[in-house]
Amino acid sequence: xxxxxxxxxxxxxxxxxxxxxxxxxxxxxxxxxxxxxxxxxxxxxxxxxxxxxxxxxxxxxxxxxxxxxxxxxxxxxxxxxxxxxxxxxxxxxxxxxxxxxxxxxxxxxxxxxxxxxxxxxxxxxxxxxxxxxxxxxxxxxxxxxxxxxxxxxxxxxxxxxxxxxxxxxxxxxxxxxxxxxxxxxxxxxxxxxxxxxxxxxxxxxxxxxxxxxxxxx
Amino acid sequence: xxxxxxxxxxxxxxxxxxxxxxxxxxxxxxxxxxxxxxxxxxxxxxxxxxxxxxxxxxxxxxxxxxxxxxxxxxxxxxxxxxxxxxxxxxxxxxxxxxxxxxxxxxxxxxxxxxxxxxxxxxxxxxxxxxxxxxxxxxxxxxxxxxxxxxxxxxxxxxxxxxxxxxxxxxxxxxxxxxxxxxxxxxxxxxxxxxxxxxxxxxxxxxxxxxxxxxxxx
Amino acid sequence: xxxxxxxxxxxxxxxxxxxxxxxxxxxxxxxxxxxxxxxxxxxxxxxxxxxxxxxxxxxxxxxxxxxxxxxxxxxxxxxxxxxxxxxxxxxxxxxxxxxxxxxxxxxxxxxxxxxxxxxxxxxxxxxxxxxxxxxxxxxxxxxxxxxxxxxxxxxxxxxxxxxxxxxxxxxxxxxxxxxxxxxxxxxxxxxxxxxxxxxxxxxxxxxxxxxxxxxxx
Amino acid sequence: xxxxxxxxxxxxxxxxxxxxxxxxxxxxxxxxxxxxxxxxxxxxxxxxxxxxxxxxxxxxxxxxxxxxxxxxxxxxxxxxxxxxxxxxxxxxxxxxxxxxxxxxxxxxxxxxxxxxxxxxxxxxxxxxxxxxxxxxxxxxxxxxxxxxxxxxxxxxxxxxxxxxxxxxxxxxxxxxxxxxxxxxxxxxxxxxxxxxxxxxxxxxxxxxxxxxxxxxx
DNA sequence: CATGAATGAGTTTTCATTCAT
DNA sequence: AATGAATGAAAACTCATTCAT
Numbered sequence: 056x057x058x059x060x061x062x063x064x065x066x067x068x069x070x071x072x073x074x075x076x077x078x079x080x081x082x083x084x085x086x087x088x089x090x091x092x093x094x095x096x097x098x099x100x101x102x103x104x105x106x107x108x109x110x111x112x113x114x115x116x117x118x119x120x121x122x123x124x125x126x127x128x129x130x131x132x133x134x135x136x137x138x139x140x141x142x143x144x145x146x147x148x149x150x151x152x153x154x155x156x157x158x159x160x161x162x163x164x165x166x167x168x169x170x171x172x173x174x175x176x177x178x179x180x181x182x183x184x185x186x187x188x189x190x191x192x193x194x195x196x197x198x199x200x201x202x203x204x205x206x207x208x209x210x211x212x213x214x215x216x217x218x219x220x221x222x223x224x225x226x227x228x229x230x231x232x233x234x235x236x237x238x239x240x241x242x243x244x245x246x247x248x249x250x251x252x253x254x255x256x257x258x259x260x261x262x263x264x265x266x267x268x269x270x271x272x
Numbered sequence: 273x274x275x276x277x278x279x280x281x282x283x284x285x286x287x288x289x290x291x292x293x294x295x296x297x298x299x300x301x302x303x304x305x306x307x308x309x310x311x312x313x314x315x316x317x318x319x320x321x322x323x324x325x326x327x328x329x330x331x332x333x334x335x336x337x338x339x340x341x342x343x344x345x346x347x348x349x350x351x352x353x354x355x356x357x358x359x360x361x362x363x364x365x366x367x368x369x370x371x372x373x374x375x376x377x378x379x380x381x382x383x384x385x386x387x388x389x390x391x392x393x394x395x396x397x398x399x400x401x402x403x404x405x406x407x408x409x410x411x412x413x414x415x416x417x418x419x420x421x422x423x424x425x426x427x428x429x430x431x432x433x434x435x436x437x438x439x440x441x442x443x444x445x446x447x448x449x450x451x452x453x454x455x456x457x458x459x460x461x462x463x464x465x466x467x468x469x470x471x472x473x474x475x476x477x478x479x480x481x482x483x484x485x486x487x488x489x
Numbered sequence: 490x491x492x493x494x495x496x497x498x499x500x501x502x503x504x505x506x507x508x509x510x511x512x513x514x515x516x517x518x519x520x521x522x523x524x525x526x527x528x529x530x531x532x533x534x535x536x537x538x539x540x541x542x543x544x545x546x547x548x549x550x551x552x553x554x555x556x557x558x559x560x561x562x563x564x565x566x567x568x569x570x571x572x573x574x575x576x577x578x579x580x581x582x583x584x585x586x587x588x589x590x591x592x593x594x595x596x597x598x599x600x601x602x603x604x605x606x607x608x609x610x611x612x613x614x615x616x617x618x619x620x621x622x623x624x625x626x627x628x629x630x631x632x633x634x635x636x637x638x639x640x641x642x643x644x645x646x647x648x649x650x651x652x653x654x655x656x657x658x659x660x661x662x663x664x665x666x667x668x669x670x671x672x673x674x675x676x677x678x679x680x681x682x683x684x685x686x687x688x689x690x691x692x693x694x695x696x697x698x699x700x701x702x703x704x705x706x
Numbered sequence: 707x708x709x710x711x712x713x714x715x716x717x718x719x720x721x722x723x724x725x726x727x728x729x730x731x732x733x734x735x736x737x738x739x740x741x742x743x744x745x746x747x748x749x750x751x752x753x754x755x756x757x758x759x760x761x762x763x764x765x766x767x768x769x770x771x772x773x774x775x776x777x778x779x780x781x782x783x784x785x786x787x788x789x790x791x792x793x794x795x796x797x798x799x800x801x802x803x804x805x806x807x808x809x810x811x812x813x814x815x816x817x818x819x820x821x822x823x824x825x826x827x828x829x830x831x832x833x834x835x836x837x838x839x840x841x842x843x844x845x846x847x848x849x850x851x852x853x854x855x856x857x858x859x860x861x862x863x864x865x866x867x868x869x870x871x872x873x874x875x876x877x878x879x880x881x882x883x884x885x886x887x888x889x890x891x892x893x894x895x896x897x898x899x900x901x902x903x904x905x906x907x908x909x910x911x912x913x914x915x916x917x918x919x920x921x922x923x
Numbered sequence: 924c925a926t927g928a929a930t931g932a933g934t935t936t937t938c939a940t941t942c943a944t
Numbered sequence: 945a946a947t948g949a950a951t952g953a954a955a956a957c958t959c960a961t962t963c964a965t
Binding site: 097098100101180181184185219221222223226227229230231232233234235236237238240241248253256257259260261263264265266268 | 317451483
């Protein structure tokens with residue numbers, strides 16, 4: 056019911072530089088930002104609405120003015136991260152060049168993006184079950200589309216013979232995204248390796264695992 | 273402190289009804305079994321003590337007689353699964369033979385074991401944050417020992433030159449166990465592939481990813 | 490104090506769209522109409538201001554422009570129905586003719602009128618306690634005037650000897666209006682009997698109950 | 707789920723006189739008593755669980771130990787009053803003697819009983835709509851059985867010719883019980899007339915209304 | 924006239940845990 | 945070893961109302 060409405064387009068914007076700062080600090084945005092952090096830190100169920108609104112400096116009523124429920128908050132966080140990841144994958148997959156390069160780029164990019172949004176990743180990892188059944192279906196459908204796109208890159212390489220056909224492509228996808236989703240469980244900012252280095256290693260491992268084995272065929 | 277007393281294995285069974293059944297169906301065991309199932313299905317926070325004791329057919333008082341708290345239930349579930357996995361890894365790692373074979377066996381075995389205890393895996397994946405800080409430290413330490421052991425197999429292979437040294441061993445370990453932990457998110461009993469086949473594929477992917485690249489060295 | 494301003498009946502209608510439609514569909518009228526329906530359906534406390542303004546297609550601000558409060562809505566509904574019933578009774582009581590005929594006409598008419606405004610009756614039956622103490626006093630006073638007028642008809646008949654004096658007139662009034670108020674609890678439009686038939690039966694029962702008993706005097 | 711359990715029959719009762727006082731003051735009974743009073747005074751929706759438990763001197767948890775919900779409290783109050791009234795009507799209807807005497811006795815008795823349980827009557831009058839749909843069906847079914855029984859007495863008299871056949875029996879029943887239900891709206895203890903006198907008047911009015919009219923047949 | 928964001932006090936209900944028996 | 949009544953704190957959510965614009 057509650058919808059995140061942007062101000063009607065006809066209202067005259069204040070003169071001067073675009074009010075990026077004030078837009079970023081709008082009440083719903085602040086709520087989403089703090090909810091994301093808290094959900095990632097303590098889990099959805101362990102985070103009370105009270106804590107979220109306190110952190111965002113608003114009242115409960117204000118939150119329920121913008122969001123239907125606590126679940127709605129979670130659903131919107133999910134929607135954002137899924138949209139982001141899908142966009143990036145589509146961009147990478149749409150590039151030209153050898154399929155191995157595209158897979159490498161996609162694999163490395165999803166690692167970097169995941170690390171850049173580690174809170175979202177942590178939430179995605181642990182909190183999907185708290186969504187309503189309907190929302191879960193939506194999320195799963197979106198994730199499936201994502202996986203399908205990635206899988207199509209794998210099968211493309213297998214058909215071309217640049218990837219081994221010894222392992223089903225969907226197993227490869229689940230295998231790799233398991234690793235990626237788990238980044239939030241062990242990665243800590245400021246670690247020995249940069250996100251890009253980890254992305255490189257992960258993509259390397261995936262590509263090497265897919266190298267066709269001359270001995271085995 | 274309530275303690276989980278297992279009946280001493282050598283003690284003469286009490287007369288009357290068959291001892292095996294009553295040992296397997298002892299109140300604490302029933303409680304643990306139902307708690308495991310419910311925690312996996314609905315998450316720790318969404319499962320009430322009331323539901324657990326109802327499912328196990330006992331009263332709350334009985335539960336609090338055997339367990340200190342709801343958290344204690346979770347901690348004991350964790351302890352059991354960690355013990356189990358460590359035991360299996362130690363067994364496999366202790367075998368003789370080429371290191372690649374041992375890594376393959378360990379990698380495949382952890383997949384099969386995880387699938388055989390999918391509820392435990394689901395709990396481990398999502399519920400660690402519900403443990404007390406102290407328990408979390410314990411669990412993490414135990415897991416670290418497990419990872420260390422697995423990592424030592426990887427470095428052994430790298431030192432021997434049978435595995436590539438291009439990726440740090442601890443990255444490899446996190447990479448692989450991410451995939452394994454994530455099994456509970458997509459595996460469904462009765463799927464197209466048997467647990468053993470999935471284990472084979474996963475181990476194969478790992479081993480292939482570790483193949484030394486003649487071109488790159 | 491927000492006041493319900495009805496357009497003065499003689500004032501020239503504003504030019505433009507037809508005035509009749511806009512008068513009938515004026516915002517306060519729409520609000521009252523939808524509030525009446527909702528209060529009757531779900532009760533005063535179970536109906537939120539939000540629902541009322543949504544049904545009427547306006548915003549909360551608009552409602553608070555025309556009405557002081559949610560209670561004010563209820564009070565105005567009450568005021569309307571009381572005014573209506575009093576007007577009708579005064580009309581009937583003021584006719585000439587035998588008192589028995591006037592009582593019959595009044596008794597039958599109040600039934601028909603009540604059925605014609607069943608929502609109002611349902612509200613009157615169940616929601617008086619939600620009014621403020623002051624409003625309750627007003628309503629009760631108005632109702633008492635109504636009952637007094639009806640009672641005066643009864644006593645007139647008793648004094649003339651056409652009605653039995655065996656039952657106090659105020660008991661008769663409460664007896665009869667109990668029946669009438671309760672119409673909203675069982676009457677459904679489209680039932681076997683028409684409102685007029687029910688009015689006839691009710692009035693008949695009252696008149697017969699009041700017949701002087703030759704045996705008992 | 708929560709059920710009002712009486713202590714297991716095997717428990718040895720304390721010696722001495724039956725613990726009537728303590729039974730009457732059991733927590734669930736106290737809750738029901740105070741809820742009844744408050745619901746009658748202020749209406750179901752205007753009475754908070756907080757007020758009820760405060761009046762009964764227990765905590766909210768205790769209330770939810772014995773009752774499933776606030777609605778359950780209301781449902782149990784309803785169940786009690788329906789049971790009571792049905793029992794009394796069955797007793798009166800089952801007596802022998804002329805049907806007019808039985809109708810008179812039943813009509814007078816229901817007035818006296820209603821006045822003796824005026825709070826219950828007030829609740830029944832105004833709060834049925836707050837019950838869940840399922841409970842409402844139950845209550846309506848029970849009430850229908852009650853009305854059926856009363857109606858059968860009327861038709862019996864009509865068939866015998868001691869009551870007029872000019873008004874359908876079910877109209878008579880609704881007519882009369884409207885009056886009865888409305889007692890809670892105007893009766894005040896300590897009024898001019900005793901409950902028995904009011905019962906007598908009401909029953910008299912009913913019987914007189916039913917007298918066959920020699921002129922009209 | 925009318926909007927819609929925001930408030931803050933209030934609602935019912937849940938739940939892990941304790942304790943006398 | 946086990947019961948079940950009772951607690952008290954906290955949860956999510958609702959709602960009539962206000963107010964700057």
